[in-house]
Amino acid sequence: MRQGTAAYLFLLPWFLGLVLITIGPIAASAYLSFTDYSLIGAPEWIGLDNYARMLEDPRFFTSLGVTFTYVLVSVPLQLAFALALALVLDRGVRGLAVYRSAYYLPSLLGGSVAVAILWRQVFGTDGLLNGLLGALGLTGMPGWVSTPDFALGTLIVLNVWTFGAPMVIFLAGLRQIPRMYYEAAAVDGAGPTRRFFHITLPLLSPIIFFNLVLQIIGAFQSFTQSFIVSAGTGGPADSTLFYTLYLYQRGFGNFDMGYASALAWVLLLIVGGLTAVNFLAAKRWVFYGDG
Amino acid sequence: MATVRTTTGKRRPLAHVGLILFGLAMLYPLLWMLASSFKPTPDIFTEPGLIPSNPTLDNYVEGWTALGEPFSTYLINSSIVVLGSILGNLFACSLAAYAFARLEFRFKRLWFAIMIGSIMLPIHVVIVPQYVMFAQVDMVNTFWPLILPKLLATDGFFVFLMVQFIRGLPRELDEAARIDGCGHWGIFFRIILPLCVPALATTAIFTFIWTWNDFFSQLIFLTDPEMYTVPVALRTFVDATSQTPWGPVFAMSMVALGPIFGFFLAGQRYLVRGIATTGLK
Numbered sequence: 001m002r003q004g005t006a007a008y009l010f011l012l013p014w015f016l017g018l019v020l021i022t023i024g025p026i027a028a029s030a031y032l033s034f035t036d037y038s039l040i041g042a043p044e045w046i047g048l049d050n051y052a053r054m055l056e057d058p059r060f061f062t063s064l065g066v067t068f069t070y071v072l073v074s075v076p077l078q079l080a081f082a083l084a085l086a087l088v089l090d091r092g093v094r095g096l097a098v099y100r101s102a103y104y105l106p107s108l109l110g111g112s113v114a115v116a117i118l119w120r121q122v123f124g125t126d127g128l129l130n131g132l133l134g135a136l137g138l139t140g141m142p143g144w145v146s147t148p149d150f151a152l153g154t155l156i157v158l159n160v161w162t163f164g165a166p167m168v169i170f171l172a173g174l175r176q177i178p179r180m181y182y183e184a185a186a187v188d189g190a191g192p193t194r195r196f197f198h199i200t201l202p203l204l205s206p207i208i209f210f211n212l213v214l215q216i217i218g219a220f221q222s223f224t225q226s227f228i229v230s231a232g233t234g235g236p237a238d239s240t241l242f243y244t245l246y247l248y249q250r251g252f253g254n255f256d257m258g259y260a261s262a263l264a265w266v267l268l269l270i271v272g273g274l275t276a277v278n279f280l281a282a283k284r285w286v287f288y289g290d291g
Numbered sequence: 292m293a294t295v296r297t298t299t300g301k302r303r304p305l306a307h308v309g310l311i312l313f314g315l316a317m318l319y320p321l322l323w324m325l326a327s328s329f330k331p332t333p334d335i336f337t338e339p340g341l342i343p344s345n346p347t348l349d350n351y352v353e354g355w356t357a358l359g360e361p362f363s364t365y366l367i368n369s370s371i372v373v374l375g376s377i378l379g380n381l382f383a384c385s386l387a388a389y390a391f392a393r394l395e396f397r398f399k400r401l402w403f404a405i406m407i408g409s410i411m412l413p414i415h416v417v418i419v420p421q422y423v424m425f426a427q428v429d430m431v432n433t434f435w436p437l438i439l440p441k442l443l444a445t446d447g448f449f450v451f452l453m454v455q456f457i458r459g460l461p462r463e464l465d466e467a468a469r470i471d472g473c474g475h476w477g478i479f480f481r482i483i484l485p486l487c488v489p490a491l492a493t494t495a496i497f498t499f500i501w502t503w504n505d506f507f508s509q510l511i512f513l514t515d516p517e518m519y520t521v522p523v524a525l526r527t528f529v530d531a532t533s534q535t536p537w538g539p540v541f542a543m544s545m546v547a548l549g550p551i552f553g554f555f556l557a558g559q560r561y562l563v564r565g566i567a568t569t570g571l572k
Contacts, residue, residue, distance in 0.1 A: 003395050004394075004395070004396040006390075006394060006474075007390040007394035007395070007399075010386045010389055010394065010479070011387050011390045013382075013383040014386070014387040014443065014444040017383070017442075018405070021421065021439075021445045022409055022417065022445060024420070024424075025424070026416065026417060026420075028424075029416065029417065029420045032419065039423065039426065089310075093306055094307075095307075101559055102317070105318065105321075106317060106318075108500055108551055109504075109551060109552075111506075112506075113504075113506050113525045113526055113544075114522075114544035114545075114547040117529050117540060118321070118541075121537055122320055126336045131336055131338075161317065217411055221414075221415060223506070227510075227526075228526060228529065244415050244507070248415075251418070252511055257423065260419050264415055264419060267415055268412075268413070268416045275411060
């Protein structure tokens, strides 16, 4: 059998998936975004109306604002924690594996409904946090998840709490930096701060970049947390209305499939654009050893 | 090396205290939920401590039957989806990975780039047409919309993970097998797959955790209470009444988290290695 033929046989499931599950639906949602379609009857072509409606839809802009705030605040904080802890652990503490596992555990659980439920209780009016504050004499605190000014903050805390996954990647990256660089710098009289800024940071920059891209894309797609904490509303006062939640409400709450498809395409463009910007910006600050 | 190590060595006891306290603070909410699942609901608000003063199993008994179906139904449904997804990913992703890692074919670089790009594709972009498609073939409220994509290798992340792994295996093994008369199938099944066990284990564990935790697609495709998986059932539990019964809700949340915790303990070697290798190469 020729190698090319064999290759296509091995790839057959993947090709089918690409057509049926990925590319086909992307093309279909492009088409649907120009139609009025409610699952009943045929899609009705309405041109650019869905996109025009979007520009006059305050909840669309609210959801964009909420999502960007969430991404821009929680991802840098999360990566800062991840890097700081990785640096401490990389110094060779005993029991490294235990610490690594303990810090990593929240990353595995953080996206689950069960943990989102926990968050809803912890930051609720009669929640754990207010119980602890009450024990310290601070009574009459608000329900954090039911106050528009704080609700998004509780979700940001949840995302920062899952810093373990990027931390493990940082740790693996730190292992790759040859020890002799540090020795040479130490001999030349460089202190810990200079060693960090002149050796660790540049040599780790590809890993930082990798984590940044991964976490931004992930955070942009957050759904479960706000859905559970706000009981599917995105409230209070739309303060936790993630973009994906709004898309869900329009598509599967109102069955406004045309509008939801338009929202989906805008999401695709935003995620693609963010990734492109990341890669372009990376040329300025990511250092590849061979480049 | 000696200088760097000794200077940090002196600070170790303090570092340990800090690391332990920080770890406890991080895990405290989880431990508190575990403890609270054994407390009567009125105690949950008044007791921030980790030891129940009136320990009880009532929450588990009550929570198990609080919804339309016994909780075992949801556990079984989740298990079916998870098992199908794991088998699908192991089968389809390893096949595709072998082709990308070892075979030459037209437009290979383009297909590979598309595969990598698909990792970053948010499911939200394709969910509407997928729903329309599965609704037309009457598959909404079956597990097929959740399992079929895995049988078709749409989780590019795992294809990539296995490509990286297979590239690390010496090609001499393939050559030796070829000389002994093996075709591509023989090389794949007898040489590559057995050596891929670590990568397959990583794939299985991650697929388990991600599918068990997945909420978005299960919420959309499973609307019949008999078909609910654990996350969808938990969601109805917490939203069903205006006064959430926190004790039973916490108890069933612990039941939901238990299997992940178990897999985590059993497979953390593969987990850590999995993220580290895909992150670096």
